[in-house]
Amino acid sequence: MRRRAGVTLVEMLVVMTILGLMAGIAYPSVTRGLDSLRLSTAADDAAALLAQAANHARRKQEWVEVRVMPHRLELNAKAFTREVALGTIEAAPEQSIFVDPMGAIPAAVIEFRNANGKRRLRIDPVTGAPEVEVAE
Numbered sequence: 485m486r487r488r489a490g491v492t493l494v495e496m497l498v499v500m501t502i503l504g505l506m507a508g509i510a511y512p513s514v515t516r517g518l519d520s521l522r523l524s525t526a527a528d529d530a531a532a533l534l535a536q537a538a539n540h541a542r543r544k545q546e547w548v549e550v551r552v553m554p555h556r557l558e559l560n561a562k563a564f565t566r567e568v569a570l571g572t573i574e575a576a577p578e579q580s581i582f583v584d585p586m587g588a589i590p591a592a593v594i595e596f597r598n599a600n601g602k603r604r605l606r607i608d609p610v611t612g613a614p615e616v617e618v619a620e
Contacts (some may be wrong), residue, residue: 542587
């Protein structure tokens with residue numbers, strides 16, 4: 485009798501069942517990780533937008549407005565507008581932040597949240613530098 489090389493149907497079904505169980509167990513953890521990454525990215529994008537607003541205001545010597553809306557941020561200057569969509573991330577409170585021609589950003593707090601957490605973007609009143617921190 486010659487023995488055939490290969491995998492039987494039962495062996496294949498056992499392996500597929502084990503892989504399915506592992507994927508089912510790992511899925512919630514992976515989605516929480518992705519939501520956390522999206523939240524961090526939204527806060528970092530907002531900090532970059534505020535830095536760009538201050539840079540543009542100093543360079544062009546004009547007022548720049550940064551509007552915070554629930555699901556997007558908007559930078560408005562004379563020459564251009566830039567928008568950052570936040571997707572499922574919610575920003576609060578709804579506000580307008582005006583950057584003066586010297587590039588000074590007033591003290592403000594923007595909170596970003598989704599189902600799995602919060603991040604807070606705080607603008608230091610002395611330096612005007614945006615700082616991202618994990619909110620409690």
